[in-house]
Amino acid sequence: MSLAGVMENPTLPRGRAGMETEIRRLKRALNAVILAHFYQDSEIQDMADFIGDSLQLAQQAARTDADVIVFAGVHFMAETAKILNPTRQVLLPDLKAGCSLAESCPPHLFKPFRERYQDHLVINYINCSAEIKAMSDVICTSSNAAKIIAQVPPERPILFGPDRNLGNYLIKKTGREMRLWQGSCIVHETFSEQKLLRLKVRHPGAKVLAHPECEERVLRNADHVGSTTSLLNYARESMDREFIIATEPGIIHQMEKACPEKTFIPAPPESSCACNECPHMRLNTLEKLWLCMKNRAPEITMEEDLRLRALRPIERMLELS
Ligand code: 13P
Ligand code: SF4
Numbered sequence: 001m002s003l004a005g006v007m008e009n010p011t012l013p014r015g016r017a018g019m020e021t022e023i024r025r026l027k028r029a030l031n032a033v034i035l036a037h038f039y040q041d042s043e044i045q046d047m048a049d050f051i052g053d054s055l056q057l058a059q060q061a062a063r064t065d066a067d068v069i070v071f072a073g074v075h076f077m078a079e080t081a082k083i084l085n086p087t088r089q090v091l092l093p094d095l096k097a098g099c100s101l102a103e104s105c106p107p108h109l110f111k112p113f114r115e116r117y118q119d120h121l122v123i124n125y126i127n128c129s130a131e132i133k134a135m136s137d138v139i140c141t142s143s144n145a146a147k148i149i150a151q152v153p154p155e156r157p158i159l160f161g162p163d164r165n166l167g168n169y170l171i172k173k174t175g176r177e178m179r180l181w182q183g184s185c186i187v188h189e190t191f192s193e194q195k196l197l198r199l200k201v202r203h204p205g206a207k208v209l210a211h212p213e214c215e216e217r218v219l220r221n222a223d224h225v226g227s228t229t230s231l232l233n234y235a236r237e238s239m240d241r242e243f244i245i246a247t248e249p250g251i252i253h254q255m256e257k258a259c260p261e262k263t264f265i266p267a268p269p270e271s272s273c274a275c276n277e278c279p280h281m282r283l284n285t286l287e288k289l290w291l292c293m294k295n296r297a298p299e300i301t302m303e304e305d306l307r308l309r310a311l312r313p314i315e316r317m318l319e320l321s
Pocket of ligand 2: 100186
């Protein structure tokens, strides 16, 4: 529903405080847990029971005993929670909150690719649809990918998808050759190396923290590369005072909360737009969070056969992590 639609709603709680009170009340009434990704708006993060990266959110979804999982993130994340929790209701504030990376790997194109390399072990990044997960041997996230690759016997060839930037980064990091699907994320490919270098000149003491979905020309200028949680931990533990953040700037909210004395500068995108903000993540709003709990919709549903096929590689990931 558009924000305009929400504004027309006569029962809309008054102000942010009213909205927060209502969300808390609904959470108790539904016995719900709110899981939020670091890329969500700060006001959504502040309402969450748990904030984390993709791996932590999947782990949290696997161990929850709530009746309802409210997933403040994008579709593939809520879908993963549903795959792990067939009997619990999984709500997503906006069903259109997709992921450009997941969309860059359509099942009808991936299927023949996978069939061409039948002897390969298929490792797919969690940013993909349930159909793609069902065609995988094991799923990974940016926090456990290197660890999972290290557990594959050296003689077994690997097919890695859908992110070519993460794939290339892992080939360098692990020294393991892999055949890559050529997908990518529009947000992480938006950063400009030229502008980053100019920013570094203006902030000579700043450390560059980058997500491995960024292109090599950005990663080669980074002091630390890692998942969102890894970037947050680095910022927290570092003795440095200034950081340039080459990932979605939603993560800066937790960085500033953890280290109010430090400065975090978003890495500049190629154009003067706000293209470093994930347009999918930002479809979720506080109003839609409240509405989805009030209406118990939109809900993630899935055919049981697909769920079972997608579950196996996710469980393998959780075992190997
Ligand atoms: P993390 O697993 O590092 O949180 O990454 C998720 C994501 O979508 C990055 O774009
Ligand atoms: Fe997908 Fe990129 Fe958004 Fe992450 S930042 S959810 S990979 S579109």
